[in-house]
Amino acid sequence: MTAPDIVPDIPESTTNRRRRRLLVIVAFFRALPTMAKIGAAIVAVAIAVSVFSPALITHDPTEQSLIDRNQSFSAEHWFGTDRFGRDVYSRLVMGARYTLGLTVTSLLIAASIGTLIGLGAAYNRGGAFDSLVVWFVDIFMTFPTLILGVIIVAIFGQGLFNVGLAITIAFLPRIVRMARGVGMNVVGNEYVEAARAIGASTPRIIVIHLLPNILSEMAVISTLWLGTAIQVETNLSFLGLGVQPPMPSWGLMIREGLEELYINPWPSLLPVLAILITVIGLNMLADGSQDVLNPTTRER
Amino acid sequence: MSRVIVARIVFMLAAIFVVLTALFFGIRLGVGDPTIAIQGTYATAESMQALREALGLDKPLWEQYLIYMAGLLRGDLGVSLQNGQPVLTQILAVVPYTLDLTVVGLLIGVVLGVPLGFVAAVRRNTKLDHVIRVMTLSGVSVPPFIMGYFLIIIFVIGLGLFPVAGGGELDEPLSRMRYLFLPGLSLGLIMTSYITRLARTTVLEILSKDFIRTAKAKGLDQRTILVHHVLRLSLVTIVTLVGLYATITIGSSVVIETVFSRPGVGRLIVGAVAQSDYMVVQGTIIFYAAFVGIVNLLVDLTYTIIDPRIRYE
Numbered sequence: 001m002t003a004p005d006i007v008p009d010i011p012e013s014t015t016n017r018r019r020r021r022l023l024v025i026v027a028f029f030r031a032l033p034t035m036a037k038i039g040a041a042i043v044a045v046a047i048a049v050s051v052f053s054p055a056l057i058t059h060d061p062t063e064q065s066l067i068d069r070n071q072s073f074s075a076e077h078w079f080g081t082d083r084f085g086r087d088v089y090s091r092l093v094m095g096a097r098y099t100l101g102l103t104v105t106s107l108l109i110a111a112s113i114g115t116l117i118g119l120g121a122a123y124n125r126g127g128a129f130d131s132l133v134v135w136f137v138d139i140f141m142t143f144p145t146l147i148l149g150v151i152i153v154a155i156f157g158q159g160l161f162n163v164g165l166a167i168t169i170a171f172l173p174r175i176v177r178m179a180r181g182v183g184m185n186v187v188g189n190e191y192v193e194a195a196r197a198i199g200a201s202t203p204r205i206i207v208i209h210l211l212p213n214i215l216s217e218m219a220v221i222s223t224l225w226l227g228t229a230i231q232v233e234t235n236l237s238f239l240g241l242g243v244q245p246p247m248p249s250w251g252l253m254i255r256e257g258l259e260e261l262y263i264n265p266w267p268s269l270l271p272v273l274a275i276l277i278t279v280i281g282l283n284m285l286a287d288g289s290q291d292v293l294n295p296t297t298r299e300r
Numbered sequence: 301m302s303r304v305i306v307a308r309i310v311f312m313l314a315a316i317f318v319v320l321t322a323l324f325f326g327i328r329l330g331v332g333d334p335t336i337a338i339q340g341t342y343a344t345a346e347s348m349q350a351l352r353e354a355l356g357l358d359k360p361l362w363e364q365y366l367i368y369m370a371g372l373l374r375g376d377l378g379v380s381l382q383n384g385q386p387v388l389t390q391i392l393a394v395v396p397y398t399l400d401l402t403v404v405g406l407l408i409g410v411v412l413g414v415p416l417g418f419v420a421a422v423r424r425n426t427k428l429d430h431v432i433r434v435m436t437l438s439g440v441s442v443p444p445f446i447m448g449y450f451l452i453i454i455f456v457i458g459l460g461l462f463p464v465a466g467g468g469e470l471d472e473p474l475s476r477m478r479y480l481f482l483p484g485l486s487l488g489l490i491m492t493s494y495i496t497r498l499a500r501t502t503v504l505e506i507l508s509k510d511f512i513r514t515a516k517a518k519g520l521d522q523r524t525i526l527v528h529h530v531l532r533l534s535l536v537t538i539v540t541l542v543g544l545y546a547t548i549t550i551g552s553s554v555v556i557e558t559v560f561s562r563p564g565v566g567r568l569i570v571g572a573v574a575q576s577d578y579m580v581v582q583g584t585i586i587f588y589a590a591f592v593g594i595v596n597l598l599v600d601l602t603y604t605i606i607d608p609r610i611r612y613e
Contacts, residue, residue: 139315142592144551154573157331279441
């Protein structure tokens with residue numbers, strides 16, 4: 001996807017690159033179907049909550065209080081408290097930071113490394129490096145993301161950092177494959193040949209000439225995985241292999257809350273709702289983006 | 301044809317070898333320690349050393365690796381570090397439960413998903429289509445364990461119909477099915493959502509093809525077009541991707557088995573990871589790789605039946 005594909009109506013005279021890029025983004029959002037716009041709004045709220053979470057919380061999310069156990073909604077505790085007397089609202093808000101922050105960061109790392117590897121493979125098309133990359137990708141694609149995650153945890157142990165690592169490694173092969181496919185479309189261009197002719201080195205061609213051309217497309221493609229990545233995080237936390245107590249991650253909150261589901265359902269039900277709304281929002285946005293970016297399927 | 305099968309099997313073995321080797325060294329150099337898992341954190345250094353020797357973990361890594369690989373060639377997956385039982389026996393004991401679950405999950409997914417996707421595509425942008433789209437979007441967004449708990453709340457707590465935990469007796473079909481119902485349905489509903497979305501997209505793509513316009517132009521009725529032109533063509537893509545979704549199904553089964561406390565390979569691997577039982581982790585990974593490899597092989601074979609143009613020479 002290059003800019004003119006989505007927005008043919010931006011005048012070529014708009015030479016200011018930054019302004020032009022902004023116009024492309026605005027036009028992209030305008031072109032989204034209504035469902036996707038709602039999705040974008042949900043995602044924007046979720047991101048805002050996770051960015052500003054320290055300012056939004058009313059209590060320390062890990063502070064326990066025996067007298068305040070399992071309270072219902074009140075002015076003091078907006079969403080009540082869990083069985084350790086911790087403020088559910090604050091944990092939910094902080095959980096957004098852990099769950100979203102972790103998955104977004106991990107995917108970002110996977111996307112950066114994966115895009116470079118995939119581009120390198122595309123540039124080396126049919127060569128030894130390319131074959132090796134394709135072979136490794138095929139092998140790792142054999143395993144479901146969750147099972148790859150479990151393997152990573154088996155090797156590196158549990159905890160916040162390792163769950164991030166698990167997500168990065170689990171999605172890396174998928175992103176490499178995408179980047180290779182997208183990269184194939186640009187390596188054949190004349191300016192690549194021209195760059196090679198004037199003696200540009202391979203890393204230079206890849207980073208300076210190829211990368212900018214696939215960056216926006218890869219950014220969108222990587223976002224499409226975010227919903228799945230959140231599921232991997234919550235699933236690992238649910239299995240007890242993810243974020244460890246007392247840190248508040250949505251998956252962990254559900255796991256902890258389930259033990260007292262009959263006494264006080266809210267500490268587990270609220271994070272369930274949070275995950276559902278966020279992931280549905282992400283998937284709505286992803287569906288719509290795909291329609292806009294892929295003109296052949298736009299009719300759908 | 302046979303060349304494709306051989307190539308598939310060779311790739312599957314290579315995949316197992318690469319991942320197993322990485323796992324073997326990674327897990328031993330990693331943070332987990334089975335002796336602590338067995339003896340607890342208060343064990344003395346001597347007793348831990350003695351246990352390590354008894355388990356063969358004191359040998360150099362390459363020697364352990366050669367011993368393991370030599371055993372593997374004879375079909376011996378080693379014994380569990382935790383309970384001393386042969387890993388193969390442990391896995392084979394729970395494989396039927398996992399296969400039941402994944403097969404039923406995929407079956408429900410295909411039986412409900414393909415017709416739903418078809419209807420949604422043909423009735424595009426009607427109310428029915430919108431309802432199906434919203435439901436399937438929720439279906440792919442819900443983590444499997446949440447789907448499991450929704451069903452438990454409805455069927456067990458609300459209606460009191462099904463047992464909540466366990467796997468039933470393997471040799472009693474009735475009890476086996478009773479215990480399979482809720483986990484199978486959880487997985488099935490999620491797979492239905494994936495497959496419906498896929499079938500809808502596939503059918504829409506075919507409906508926009510030129511030969512459909514030609515068929516309409518020469519006056520064929522809607523029914524003939526749908527059955528003869530669209531359905532048959534869409535099946536090829538759907539079979540391919542159902543093969544792909546078998547991978548998602550087996551991944552989700554890990555979580556579903558935990559929710560319903562159901563015996564299975566997924567519960568085995570999660571327990572083994574928590575206890576650093578290297579041998580069981582290695583064995584279960586072989587099972588998963590083999591499962592996915594066999595599914596891919598079946599997909600390749602199905603092509604030739606559905607699409608006569610595809611012939612493996």
